[in-house]
Amino acid sequence: MFARIVEIAYKPEMKDELIKTVRQEILPILKKQPAFLELLPFVPEVATEPMFAITLWADQRDAERYVTEAFPRLEQVLKPFVTIPLTIRTYRVETSVCEHLVDALIQAA
Secondary structure (H helix, E strand, C coil): EEEEEEEEEECCHHHHHHHHHHHHHHHHHCCCCCCCEEEEEEECCCCCEEEEEEEEECCCCCCCCHHHHHHHHHHHHHHHEEEECCCEEEEECCCCCHHHHHHHHHHHH
């Protein structure tokens, strides 16, 4: 499993609209991507802190294809909400440690 973590420094006054946009525009695009498993948004309780969004992928190759084919469009959707460019990090998920999550994702697919 592979993860992409996106840090979003967003305009606090636009938080509700940003979450609505993620739900209505971004998530449908993600769900159409091969090997996409889940989106985990982390919304801070303190408005001045960044939001994080973790996307989980079955494999790195499909996540990388998403980066080149679909992510530029998502960046444009997010552009009105952010104060600085997105920060993106990628990781391999050590699935032997999170067996319950892996089982849940398999059952949901």
